[in-house]
Amino acid sequence: MSNPALIANSDSLREAFGKTLSSLGDEFPNVVVLDADIAGGTGVHHFRKSHPERMLQFGIAEQNMMAAAGGLAATGLIPIVTTFAVFCLRAVEQARLSIAYTRRNAKIVASHPGLDVGPDGGSAQALEDLAAFRAIPGMTVISPADPAEMSQATRAILEFEGPVYMRTGRSPSRRIFGDDHVFEIGKGQIVRDGMDVTIVACGVEVARALDAADLLAEEKISARVVNMATIKPIDDALLAKCAAETGCFVTAEDHNIHGGLGSAVAESLAQSTPCPIEFVGVRDQFGASGEPEELAQHYGLTAPFIAQAARDAIARKKKSRKKG
Amino acid sequence: MASTMRSVIEEAPPPAAQDLEKQLALAANFTRKHAIASIYHAGSGHPGGALSCADLLACLFGAELNFWPNAIDEPHRDRFVLSKGHAAPALYAVAAHYGFCDAKAALSLRKLNSKFQGHPHVLDLPWVETSTGSLGQGFSVALGMAMGLKLQQSKARVYAMLGDGELQEGEVWEAAMCAAHHRLDNLCVVIDYNKLQSDNLNSAIMRLEPLAAKWRAFDWAIAEIDGHDIPEILRTFRRAGATHGRPSVVIANTVKGKGVKYMENIPTWHGSVKLSREQAEDALRQLGARGDEIAELLNV
Ligand SMILES: Cc1ncc(C[n+]2csc(CCOP(=O)(O)OP(=O)(O)O)c2C)c(N)n1
Ligand SMILES: [Mg+2]
Numbered sequence: 001m002s003n004p005a006l007i008a009n010s011d012s013l014r015e016a017f018g019k020t021l022s023s024l025g026d027e028f029p030n031v032v033v034l035d036a037d038i039a040g041g042t043g044v045h046h047f048r049k050s051h052p053e054r055m056l057q058f059g060i061a062e063q064n065m066m067a068a069a070g071g072l073a074a075t076g077l078i079p080i081v082t083t084f085a086v087f088c089l090r091a092v093e094q095a096r097l098s099i100a101y102t103r104r105n106a107k108i109v110a111s112h113p114g115l116d117v118g119p120d121g122g123s124a125q126a127l128e129d130l131a132a133f134r135a136i137p138g139m140t141v142i143s144p145a146d147p148a149e150m151s152q153a154t155r156a157i158l159e160f161e162g163p164v165y166m167r168t169g170r171s172p173s174r175r176i177f178g179d180d181h182v183f184e185i186g187k188g189q190i191v192r193d194g195m196d197v198t199i200v201a202c203g204v205e206v207a208r209a210l211d212a213a214d215l216l217a218e219e220k221i222s223a224r225v226v227n228m229a230t231i232k233p234i235d236d237a238l239l240a241k242c243a244a245e246t247g248c249f250v251t252a253e254d255h256n257i258h259g260g261l262g263s264a265v266a267e268s269l270a271q272s273t274p275c276p277i278e279f280v281g282v283r284d285q286f287g288a289s290g291e292p293e294e295l296a297q298h299y300g301l302t303a304p305f306i307a308q309a310a311r312d313a314i315a316r317k318k319k320s321r322k323k324g
Numbered sequence: 325m326a327s328t329m330r331s332v333i334e335e336a337p338p339p340a341a342q343d344l345e346k347q348l349a350l351a352a353n354f355t356r357k358h359a360i361a362s363i364y365h366a367g368s369g370h371p372g373g374a375l376s377c378a379d380l381l382a383c384l385f386g387a388e389l390n391f392w393p394n395a396i397d398e399p400h401r402d403r404f405v406l407s408k409g410h411a412a413p414a415l416y417a418v419a420a421h422y423g424f425c426d427a428k429a430a431l432s433l434r435k436l437n438s439k440f441q442g443h444p445h446v447l448d449l450p451w452v453e454t455s456t457g458s459l460g461q462g463f464s465v466a467l468g469m470a471m472g473l474k475l476q477q478s479k480a481r482v483y484a485m486l487g488d489g490e491l492q493e494g495e496v497w498e499a500a501m502c503a504a505h506h507r508l509d510n511l512c513v514v515i516d517y518n519k520l521q522s523d524n525l526n527s528a529i530m531r532l533e534p535l536a537a538k539w540r541a542f543d544w545a546i547a548e549i550d551g552h553d554i555p556e557i558l559r560t561f562r563r564a565g566a567t568h569g570r571p572s573v574v575i576a577n578t579v580k581g582k583g584v585k586y587m588e589n590i591p592t593w594h595g596s597v598k599l600s601r602e603q604a605e606d607a608l609r610q611l612g613a614r615g616d617e618i619a620e621l622l623n624v
Contacts, residue, residue: 037489037522037529041596059492059530060459060521090458119368119434121441123409123457290436298436 007147013169014111016147018043020154021080022050028158030078032056034065042082042111043168066091069106070098078105078158084117085110085126085167092132099163100136107157108133113143113167114254115287115295116204125287131259133165134232140185141232143167143253143261145206146176149229152183160185167203171292174207176227188235190242194224197310197317198242198249202228202261204292205252205280205301212252212306223310234264236272243273248317250278250309254301257281276316278309344387345554351421352382352554356583357611358417358427361621363597364604366434369442370595371607372587373487374414376518376551376578381418383557384483384514388565393423396451400480403453403469407462408487408516409443410595415452416440424451431624460493462486463513467499470511470571481565485514489521492530497542503571504543511571512564513544516551518580522594536575544573551576584610 007016025031025047032054039045039055048055056072058065062083069079081088088095088110099106110129117125134141140162144150150168157164176191191206192213201209206227213223224246228235242249249269251262262279269275282299296302339347355378363369385391390402406415413433420427425440432438439448443457453469456462466484473480490496503511517535519526526532539546545567547560557576564572580594581587584607599607601622608618 037492039523041522057529060489061492061494061530064494086458119366119442121434121443121457122445123441123443123455288436289434289438289441294436 007151010172011147012171013144013147013150013173014041014043016150016173017109017154017168018046020151022046024155024158025051025054028078030076031080031158032072032077033080033082034058034069036060036062036065036083036087038083041084042109044080044082062087063091063094066094066108067098070102070104073099073104073106078107081106081108083110084124085113085129086124088165089126089129089132092136095133095139095163095165096136100138103138104163105161107164107166109166109168111168112170113203115282115299115301116169116171116254116292117287118170118292118295119289121289122286127256127282127287128259129165129167130231130253130255130261131263134259134264138163139232140164140230142185142230143203144183144229145201145203145227146173148175148177148179148181149183149227152181153229156183156185169204171204173204176206176210183229186230186233186235188226188228188230188238190224191227192223192225194222195246196222197314198224198226198246199252199306199310200226200228200239200249200261200265201252202231204254208296208301208303209252209306211303212310215303215307216310221310221314228261228265231261231264234268236268239265239268240272243269243275248276248313250280250306250313252280252301252306254296255281257283276313276320278313280306280309345558348379348382348386348554351386351418352378353611354421355381355414355417357608357613357621358420358430359413360584360599360604360607360611362413362416362431362433362440364599364601364622365431365624367598368434368596369413370410371413371584371597371599372520372580372590372593372595373408373516373518374411375582375584375587376580377408377411377485377516378414378418378582379552379554380485380514380516380557380576380578381414383554383561385418385422387558388561389483390480393451396424400478402480403466403482405453405462405466405469405482405484406444406456407466407484408459408490409456409462411485412440412442412444415444419451425449428624459487459490460495463496463499467503467508467511470503470508471506474508474510481510481512483512483514485516487521488515488517488519488526488532489529491515491532491535500539500542500544507569508571509568512561513571513573515573515575516578517575518578520580520589520591520594524591539573539575543570545570546573546575548575549577551578552582
């Protein structure tokens with residue numbers, strides 16, 4: 001267990017990550033943290049304070065930083081590359097060749113993903129990162145949902161051998177899990193049970209999926225909510241079980257509907273238990289300036305949209321059963 | 325100074341040098357005040373680097389660029405690219421001062437459905453030449469524009485404004501080598517050399533010096549100037565425009581947060597800051613605004 005007591009209830013995921021990393025610094029003496037002039041934004045200023053000698057400053061030069069992480073890993077260290085998600089996109093090819101192709105034990109931790117970035121606007125909002133990193137062979141892709149899970153996931157990626165891309169988050173995060181929450185790479189969990197539809201979500205969308213389940217409960221629709229913090233490798237067994245038990249799905253993510261969680265779920269179910277799926281996410285658009293909640297509403301990511309997608313999925317399920 | 329297309333609109337006879345300098349100083353002051361007001365309304369933004377480049381922007385828009393609000397699609401217009409896109413509030417303000425957009429509308433900075441996003445976007449604002457916000461890329465796009473114009477025998481010039489921290493991007497030096505190789509004497513880079521970046525001093529994050537020597541080694545024509553001295557800025561741009569066979573770089577020494585004492589040279593005023601009403605009023609007062617004007621800027 002890392003030290004969840006360090007993490008305040010209202011902490012953002014980036015703060016939870018930074019604080020946990022700092023608390024794990026002594027236990028993992030091989031960890032080095034790479035920064036490109038935004039330690040205050042990514043949360044690793046906490047690590048800089050506790051372990052200044054293991055903080056490596058690369059300046060505003062993300063491509064150099066990403067490939068250098070491969071070199072650091074080659075010497076036996078565990079490099080943690082930190083920058084905003086959108087600037088990880090800038091260095092995808094370096095991550096591909098010098099981290100994944102070479103199978104280096106390096107971790108890429110990306111803050112400021114998705115519309116959650118808010119007022120900086122469309123140029124700064126990475127809605128493509130899960131797709132890009134998921135497409136790289138051997139890359140594990142993780143997007144935790146709350147500070148407690150972020151804390152667990154931070155330990156998990158340090159214990160795990162191999163390249164990882166992990167999203168944190170900018171906004172204050174709603175607490176979903178208790179400090180006894182167990183995060184395991186590759187495993188989703190049912191965070192609320194239901195029998196009519198399964199909502200599979202990651203990151204900020206898990207809290208919204210739970211709100212959607214409340215809305216649906218008012219209509220006597222029983223929605224199951226799955227927190228799928230590992231997008232790759234996806235939990236095929238859990239998805240197949242949910243397909244058998246609920247017969248239809250909604251996916252929800254702060255990402256383009258193409259290539260992220262929704263695609264991963266669809267790929268899995270298409271091969272095991274084909275059934276209706278509705279996708280909640282940004283519909284192949286770029287973001288814009290605005291506050292995160294306003295943007296979520298504007299782009300259709302809030303609870304009422306998830307609830308509507310659930311009604312649509314259930315209707316499709318009923319129709320296909322009638323036909324069948 | 326580009327002269328070929330000056331006739332796009334009917335021009336008044338050129339003002340005496342001193343009048344022009346006075347006008348530009350007013351434009352720079354307008355830019356600072358409006359940048360502060362818009363960041364106040366937005367509740368976030370990057371004031372330090374907006375204030376440091378205001379005099380340079382005023383000289384570009386008010387004297388140097390052959391670029392006019394009624395001819396933003398003119399193929400032979402000069403191009404300006406704000407490669408340090410986070411200084412958008414200053415760009416919006418100077419552009420408003422020179423009639424490219426509405427100053428009131430620009431106060432909707434960073435709000436949902438506003439065309440004035442946190443970083444400039446060409447699809448929102450047609451007078452913006454390209455979308456920026458990811459450091460380094462604006463320079464490469466400006467380089468492409470300079471190449472394209474040259475290929476098409478245009479006399480138009482291209483200006484790109486870069487932050488000093490931005491110079492740490494490898495892409496900047498790829499573009500620098502490329503521009504010199506292709507002898508792009510229609511390209512001028514302006515460096516807002518305020519010595520600070522996001523987290524700290526350049527010298528603490530990633531050393532840039534010897535900076536002029538680096539550009540010299542890349543075979544650029546160099547000028548090192550005071551980026552707040554309007555006559556010197558004007559003279560330098562004129563010389564850059566007359567340079568043949570090489571691209572020009574203007575290393576403009578500036579003060580981050582210039583004009584607002586509590587921001588000057590303080591790294592934390594780089595970005596992600598919320599200005600309180602008191603701070604905004606204080607800043608505007610330091611920039612010479614009086615009661616009515618302050619109320620007008622802050623009470624929208
Ligand atoms: C590629 C990239 N990496 C990181 C950032 C985040 N960022 C925004 S502004 C900034 C500091 C820029 O410093 P400088 O270029 O000196 O700008 P100025 O001092 O003029 O504001 C950083 C790191 C970015 N916008 N783009
Ligand atoms: Mg700077």
